[in-house]
Amino acid sequence: MMIRIFGTGGTFDKEYNMLNGRLYFKDTHMQELLEKGRNLVPVATSILMMIDSLEMTQEQLSLIVSRCEQCEEERIVITHGTDTMDQTARMLAKRITHKTIVLTGAMIPIKFGSSDGLFNLGNALAFAQTLPYGVYIAMNGRAFNWDNVRKNKQTGLFEELR
Amino acid sequence: MMIRIFGTGGTFDKEYNMLNGRLYFKDTHMQELLEKGRNLVPVATSILMMIDSLEMTQEQLSLIVSRCEQCEEERIVITHGTDTMDQTARMLAKRITHKTIVLTGAMIPIKFGSSDGLFNLGNALAFAQTLPYGVYIAMNGRAFNWDNVRKNKQTGLFEELR
Amino acid sequence: MMIRIFGTGGTFDKEYNMLNGRLYFKDTHMQELLEKGRNLVPVATSILMMIDSLEMTQEQLSLIVSRCEQCEEERIVITHGTDTMDQTARMLAKRITHKTIVLTGAMIPIKFGSSDGLFNLGNALAFAQTLPYGVYIAMNGRAFNWDNVRKNKQTGLFEELR
Amino acid sequence: MMIRIFGTGGTFDKEYNMLNGRLYFKDTHMQELLEKGRNLVPVATSILMMIDSLEMTQEQLSLIVSRCEQCEEERIVITHGTDTMDQTARMLAKRITHKTIVLTGAMIPIKFGSSDGLFNLGNALAFAQTLPYGVYIAMNGRAFNWDNVRKNKQTGLFEELR
Numbered sequence: 001m002m003i004r005i006f007g008t009g010g011t012f013d014k015e016y017n018m019l020n021g022r023l024y025f026k027d028t029h030m031q032e033l034l035e036k037g038r039n040l041v042p043v044a045t046s047i048l049m050m051i052d053s054l055e056m057t058q059e060q061l062s063l064i065v066s067r068c069e070q071c072e073e074e075r076i077v078i079t080h081g082t083d084t085m086d087q088t089a090r091m092l093a094k095r096i097t098h099k100t101i102v103l104t105g106a107m108i109p110i111k112f113g114s115s116d117g118l119f120n121l122g123n124a125l126a127f128a129q130t131l132p133y134g135v136y137i138a139m140n141g142r143a144f145n146w147d148n149v150r151k152n153k154q155t156g157l158f159e160e161l162r
Numbered sequence: 163m164m165i166r167i168f169g170t171g172g173t174f175d176k177e178y179n180m181l182n183g184r185l186y187f188k189d190t191h192m193q194e195l196l197e198k199g200r201n202l203v204p205v206a207t208s209i210l211m212m213i214d215s216l217e218m219t220q221e222q223l224s225l226i227v228s229r230c231e232q233c234e235e236e237r238i239v240i241t242h243g244t245d246t247m248d249q250t251a252r253m254l255a256k257r258i259t260h261k262t263i264v265l266t267g268a269m270i271p272i273k274f275g276s277s278d279g280l281f282n283l284g285n286a287l288a289f290a291q292t293l294p295y296g297v298y299i300a301m302n303g304r305a306f307n308w309d310n311v312r313k314n315k316q317t318g319l320f321e322e323l324r
Numbered sequence: 325m326m327i328r329i330f331g332t333g334g335t336f337d338k339e340y341n342m343l344n345g346r347l348y349f350k351d352t353h354m355q356e357l358l359e360k361g362r363n364l365v366p367v368a369t370s371i372l373m374m375i376d377s378l379e380m381t382q383e384q385l386s387l388i389v390s391r392c393e394q395c396e397e398e399r400i401v402i403t404h405g406t407d408t409m410d411q412t413a414r415m416l417a418k419r420i421t422h423k424t425i426v427l428t429g430a431m432i433p434i435k436f437g438s439s440d441g442l443f444n445l446g447n448a449l450a451f452a453q454t455l456p457y458g459v460y461i462a463m464n465g466r467a468f469n470w471d472n473v474r475k476n477k478q479t480g481l482f483e484e485l486r
Numbered sequence: 487m488m489i490r491i492f493g494t495g496g497t498f499d500k501e502y503n504m505l506n507g508r509l510y511f512k513d514t515h516m517q518e519l520l521e522k523g524r525n526l527v528p529v530a531t532s533i534l535m536m537i538d539s540l541e542m543t544q545e546q547l548s549l550i551v552s553r554c555e556q557c558e559e560e561r562i563v564i565t566h567g568t569d570t571m572d573q574t575a576r577m578l579a580k581r582i583t584h585k586t587i588v589l590t591g592a593m594i595p596i597k598f599g600s601s602d603g604l605f606n607l608g609n610a611l612a613f614a615q616t617l618p619y620g621v622y623i624a625m626n627g628r629a630f631n632w633d634n635v636r637k638n639k640q641t642g643l644f645e646e647l648r
Contacts, residue, residue, distance in 0.1 A: 275599050
């Protein structure tokens with residue numbers, strides 16, 4: 001069972017630019033994390049964009065949806081900025097019903113010692129292998145249904161709507 | 163859905179003793195990892211022992227089995243040394259049929275920068291939430307059935323028997 | 325020989341705020357680094373401010389100078405943002421001639437795995453113990469005299485003026 | 487001013503062998519540490535051996551001494567296991583009087599997140615640049631004279647004899 005991984009950036013992939021003191025995107029850390037986790041699940045990784053999810057355009061959102069629709073794999077993990085993860089999940093759910101799609105990300109960049117990214121990726125890969133068709137957000141160890149989740153901006157934690 | 167976590171030691175929890183240059187067990191790193199992963203899945207953690215799995219006695223193995231039988235929770239994650247993980251899984255499967263039990267561990271201690279432990283824990287927690295009753299080993303991103311898995315001693319990777 | 329350490333912030337002490345994705349100052353990491361380095365040199369640490377050196381006011385600069393003048397210790401290490409480290413060094417050199425003062429900092433925050441901060445602190449503490457009276461900048465493994473150093477903004481490296 | 491660095495192994499360079507759970511020597515981490523510290527001091531590095539200092543033979547000790555004698559550089563840093571660091575220092579001091587030689591090492595391997603190695607290397611490089619001719623041990627932030635130092639086996643800290 002091959003899993004398709006789509007990278008879109010987000011906090012997950014931010015690095016520190018020592019020349020100006022800002023966080024920026026250089027490369028994805030996906031391969032590095034998969035190796036660290038000693039992953040053997042067959043995966044095919046495509047980096048679609050490297051952006052802050054707050055800056056995602058309509059075109060970029062459409063690209064994610066169409067790539068998820070068109071790829072051969074039925075099981076997909078998307079790494080995504082946490083701020084608009086729920087919006088992308090909603091758009092995917094409207095259009096795609098016969099695949100298992102799991103969005104995940106990180107609250108703290110991988111390059112920080114204290115990042116949650118490796119845990120979240122392990123979590124998302126397991127959910128992608130086991131959950132039935134649907135669109136989910138894997139954060140904080142849980143899999144939320146796309147229509148019952150939001151990021152609490154005060155705590156940085158994901159929670160159910162009801 | 164509360165998940166029971168039983169800690170038994172293994173590479174996962176090994177630390178470096180700077181006075182004699184050996185690896186040893188001091189404390190579990192479970193709480194630290196759950197916090198790093200920003201886990202919100204309700205968990206109840208019990209440390210049953212802190213040992214190298216090659217040194218597990220029959221009494222200790224029995225303790226693990228009876229604790230898994232007796233605990234209220236139906237979903238259980240066990241952190242365990244990788245060398246005899248498959249043997250403990252087999253013993254559990256013989257005795258317990260109405261619970262989902264996921265054994266996981268690490269090939270590299272948590273205290274090393276390159277540990278696979280955080281990935282494996284995220285993975286195991288997701289499998290414990292989603293898989294049907296049964297006993298599984300979550301390593302290398304996959305969930306193996308207890309009766310179709312072994313650790314390849316040459317590569318340090320888990321693989322199916324057939 | 326007691327060494328006085330003055331903390332003023334800088335990249336050294338920046339942390340990641342996961343709620344807004346920005347870098348900020350929470351606490352100093354001085355004690356953590358001294359413990360990591362297993363330091364036994366007697367030190368007395370005072371945090372004077374926690375700021376980006378580009379935002380240092382005239383009052384704050386004066387505070388640093390007066391604290392260096394007034395403290396009992398003859399040997400001082402100052403952690404400081406790298407952008408205006410040379411300016412603070414110049415001001416100190418104008419006013420203080422009978423002490424050994426070593427400014428250091430980091431190009432990458434301590435909280436990133438790849439930080440240079442621990443190396444720089446070990447370096448600065450050694451220079452503070454051995455160099456004659458004067459004001460120095462300890463970066464990139466070297467001790468620069470206050471009147472012959474600048475930060476190259478293109479490379480992020482410190483270099484001599486002539 | 488070029489500094490010669492001789493690597494001999496020690497805890498500094500130990501890695502974790504995941505196949506047998508033992509610590510071993512694979513490669514030196516010297517280059518990695520110099521890059522992390524963003525070092526610009528000109529250095530020439532030679533790895534003489536990769537051993538536990540408790541297993542150093544008379545021949546290996548002689549090799550270290552003769553390489554220190556014969557190298558062009560007047561300033562030398564040696565990374566060395568901490569257990570017999572003082573013995574090697576004594577042998578060097580008997581034979582070499584016109585160079586500044588600084589031995590350093592680590593109590594915790596570089597590959598552990600909590601290693602003191604990066605701090606010690608920054609420290610040793612500064613001492614090697616500033617101290618007069620002599621043989622020193624740079625540990626715990628201090629430079630000890632070769633004839634007034636021992637490792638306290640109970641605490642793992644270096645201390646003066648008198």
